[in-house]
Amino acid sequence: MYTKATQAELAKDFDNAYRLYIKAAELFLHLSGSTSDDTKSKWNSSARRSLERAEKLNAVLNKPSQNTGQSQSGYQLTPVAVDHFSVQEQAHVVRRGATVNGTTYLPWDDQNYNRPRSSHRIIQPALSALQKEMGALWQSIISDDLDSLDPHDTSVLPQHISQNIVTDCSLCASISVCLEHKRRYRSNLAESVLHPNTSQGGGIYDLKVLFNGTWRRVTIDNKLPYHPRLDAPLCLTCECDTPGKRPRRVVWPSLLEKGYMKLMGGYDFPGSNSSIDLHALIGWIPDHVNTRSSKREETWSRIYDGFHSGRCMVTLGTGVGPDIYWDGLKLLPSHCYAVIGVQEVDGIRTLTVLDSWVHSSDLRVLEMPWSDVLNTFDGLYLSWDPAMWHKMLIYHGKWKVENGQTSASRQIRVKVHNPNIRSNDQEIWVLLTRHVVDTRKSSEFIALNVQIEDDFAGRSVSCNTSGISNKGPYTNSPHFLTRLSIPPLQSSGTLSISALYDGSSSDVGFSLTVYAGVEIEVEWVNQNVLSAPFTETVSGSLTSKNSGGNSTHPTFMINPQYHLRIFPSAKNGAEKTKVVLTMKAIKDIPVQVMVVWSNAQRVFEPSEKEIVATSGRHSYGFARLVEKLSPGDYNVILSAFEPHHTGEYSLIIDSSLRFSISPIPQEGAGMFNKMIRGAWGVSNAMGAPSFHRYFDNPVYELGLKSQASVKVRLQLVQHSSNVAVNVTIYSASDSPSTDRHVATSGAYDDARSGVVTPQTNLSKGRWWIVPSTYNPGVQATFQLIVYSTAPIEVQPRPRKTTCESQRQSG
16 A cells, blocks of 8 residues: 555655555554554554655645745645544544643553663652642652562552542542452452563553553652651551551552652642542543432442442542531541442441541541431442443544634444343443543533434434433533433434533543443444535524523523424425434533424424424533424424523534524514513402402503504413413403403413413503403412503503492403
């Protein structure tokens, strides 16, 4: 392939040469990843040579002229379509993730690492402010403190880990739970992170960490920060108690801490949680569970079964509040605690909780009831063994944030086949990991939106989820986990995964990992598919005037609505088309897309029969709907979860058939309007005309100085299905009669959107508006919205006496 590329270049077939050089680089990288270590460097070198030649061609031929901005050579290379799943692109993303906090960390299997380095110098991690204040000095470990990394040494227990002055309680808890796992299951999780590096001389160690898409190498020496006078380490310590002997100092946990602190930018560690740390150290799957979740029984079962099968390790995190107590004991805020025991005896559930900060042995270990754990701590940090999954797909990608924007999304699709369609326990986990180049940045957020598209029905299907929601909210953690249950009787489908980013960076890498069980087949869908032939983007803003909240609010009717018309195919007029509607908003707004049947008029309260499809429950910053639609007219309704949620949005429509999309005006658009709030109480809630005191209900006088077209809407401020209402317009009169109305909303109704009169032409003069409930004695607040084509005046009519009202109603 490389030879063909050079031949094409010599023949001045530059387009073909450029394409062949890139293809050759992809093939060489593929060979590098599938051959032994002896030939890996050879193929990597060939790949670099191919890419360099392609880049040189691109630079020379596409170099712009300073005068014209056009190519100086007069030749413009045809861009090569990017295959984001190619070995080259995947490797490119991983290479970009090598630099963290300004330091490069090569992949673990990089052959260039072990070349001779005569001037090699180990860079120490930055000390924290407190370590500097105490005058910390770097001191080599003395021989008496050196211990072997014997995986069979079970004398080191979780209780031997002490945090000291570094703010890395999450790492201490991580090491502790690994030691407990070793005690129970004879594993070697924490110790396996640290490796002596004999090629760089004595006293050098490498940490093997999973970071930014691959296992990487962090190199340290055997020096630790010590107090200048007390000969005491100013870092994590581990001392083993041996009966009849002095405590034995074990240093590998201190070295592990040093290496991890180096990766994280220094001992001034800003804090983390153990599921993040354990993912980096041993590659276990991070799973954050909010203790306020309603699924307490399910959470206990997952933790109990996972802990006792050796597949799950657990830590706990307190909130930021200063006053956190349990059983009279004050707990530290924003602190991580290790769980070293999970018990259930005679229905009593308890966790054994270890605090690595407390040095008093009688207070380090707490036996806490499960209910107290949920009420005391803010978060459960679970780490799951990836070996529990039989299939795993990994994709490395990039978010590109456009100029002037702060967010980006990427769509990745996975084909799913489930032969055992009657099983209810088929789960798929999807883990999104943001690549971190600056560990001090906390303003970058990610989220996942995952749907399964039914291949036969041509629509997106909501998946049962547990743990973290599959639709937000955003998190500034580098990890976001979604757990999906495949719907029963769903034999095949396509996972549509939207990886979402919001932050200040313009180019951000990420890794997406899909885990599946033995009975489910998964594979990436070819991403180089043709886009929909018809697409359009409309933009708008949710404001205080058009953000009506979800469908439980009476103001749902004011949400933005669009008239979508699908035109029939020239070949088959009844052919359905696949339509994808994607709504994007700022990350703090939960949004939803709904499609309803319509006649191009605004829909006020869609019934279940009118709803064609929705994007599911409201999801933060992103909503997506896939549906096969017949040619015809539809309303697309965009909503936020609450009326006070406001902000800009965009709606992207993709269709295989031609369509048109246009905004539907608000009710009363172009008309004068006035809103009046009132209330029914004991003295003025007189019910329907059949109760004979109808005009003792609130009456509002409408004044018109010229003829106008008027309609009136009545709504309850707090909807109640037990309160049916009506609004009616009468001509102002000293002796009105209930059967002489000019316009009425019709039968009493309890609709959330309220009731409305038809638009009616009224002459110049005075008119009465009467809002009423069907039953007398109702106490409720209401609002009237009066629309008119001419200026109006609306004010409460003075109350009449009871005798006068009776005569008028008579």
